[in-house]
Amino acid sequence: MHVGNYLALVHHSEEQLNRALMTVASHHGDEPDITQICEFLAERSRVNIEALKPLIDRYAEEKSDEPERLTQALFKEPRTGSLALLRDLHDLWLMANEVQLCWIVLLQAARALRDKELEAVCEKCNGQTKRQIAWLMSRIQQAAPQALVVA
Template sequence: MHVGNYLGLVHHSEQQLSNALMMVASHHGDEPDITQTCKLLASWSRANIESLKPLIERYAEEKSDEPERLTQVLFKEPRTGSLALLRNLHDLWLLANEVQLCWMVLLQAAKALRDKELEATCVSCSGQTKRQVAWLMSRIQQAAPQTLVVA
């Protein structure tokens, strides 16, 4: 059984997403909504990580450095300015979708295993991730015309 592989992947992906959200919050403090919303979204990822603890105890966890490597590629160095904000939001969206995909894969495993606890955790955490993705998409749509046309 390979559930531990995806538990490790989602655990570390959530951690990288939380870290990246906090980094973007600190680099774009001049945008009124970015700092507070990114901090809130990061707290949701940290809560999702906490939800994983009983599942990791049951199924174990295979460590994965894939999420860290992805983050290193996306966020090589700090960026500033309006184009930088748009690129950072784009990269956050990519990370959040990675997390969302992990939750979907685990949900399918939970159904196959008839593990109601794993299923409930996947549904709950996936819901939070969907909200993160939706906010990022909305913020990208807001920033794109102003950044690409007005700049």
């Protein structure tokens, strides 16, 4: 059984998303909503990480460095300005979609195993991730005209 592989993947992906959100919050403090909302979204990832602990204890984790490699590819150095904000939001959106896909895969495994606890955690955490993605998409749509046209 490879449930531990995806538990590790979602665990470390949530951690990387949390760190990236906090980094974007600190780099774009001049945008009125970015700091507060990114910190709020990072807290959602922290809650999801906490929800994983009993599942990791039960299924164990199979270590993976894949989430770290994704973060390194997307966030090489701090960026500033309106185009940089758009790119950072884009990168966060990609990371959040990686997290969501992990939750979906684990949800399917939970259903196959008839593990109600795993299923409940996956559904709840996936809901949080969907909200993160929705906010990121809205903010990308707001930032795009300013960054690409007005620059």
